[in-house]
Amino acid sequence: MSETTKNWAIFLAAGVCVAAGVYGFYHFAESAMALRMLMVLAGLLAGAGVAYASAPGKDFLQFARESVDEGKKVAWPTRKETVQMTLIVFAFAVIMAIFLFAVDTSIGYIIQWLTKRG
Template sequence: MADKLKFALALALVAAGVVGFYLLGEQPLVLRVLAVFAGVGAGVGVAALSAPGRRFIDFAREAVVETKKVVWPSRKETVQTTGIVFAFVVVLAIFLWLTDKSLEWVLYDLILGWK
């Protein structure tokens, strides 16, 4: 029950930041944006104190660790793969264009006789 209250409070703080943005309509934009950041920051802080928030933080840390284990492709491999994809797209576009024109010729010229 306490976690649900913390989560509700977190949502209320985020909503208060957004409402503050509109209530400070006459103030400079920097102050209005800071109100939103303050609301979101307070909401995230309160949400992090709940059990689901702690689980999410643990999950995010584990995701960062897993990301560091990934073997990312080199620049050369990335450029080569991108080139292959572009070449395939061009070939497929030409194939589809030829198919379309062939079907158009068969349908309109041969079958219907529209020239």
């Protein structure tokens, strides 16, 4: 069996696990909602566990770990910087709204003036 066929079979099995969880959610409609949600969660976890068995699944998990490590290296802004930048963006949006309103109103008056003359 080729590696590609093996990976497709693994992903198909993972899809079946997820589908089984969703099927359980609807099939046991008379059960408590918490139990039904646990069925879906179990299906998702089982599907993720099965998908991890494939080479692309392991590559994805490695990529996710490296992404988290890179996220830790980012210089995140302080709360003060975040608030300041948010206020600047908000002020700019208000100024642009006023400017566009003035331009739109002016053009409207000009067109109205031109059409009344003709």
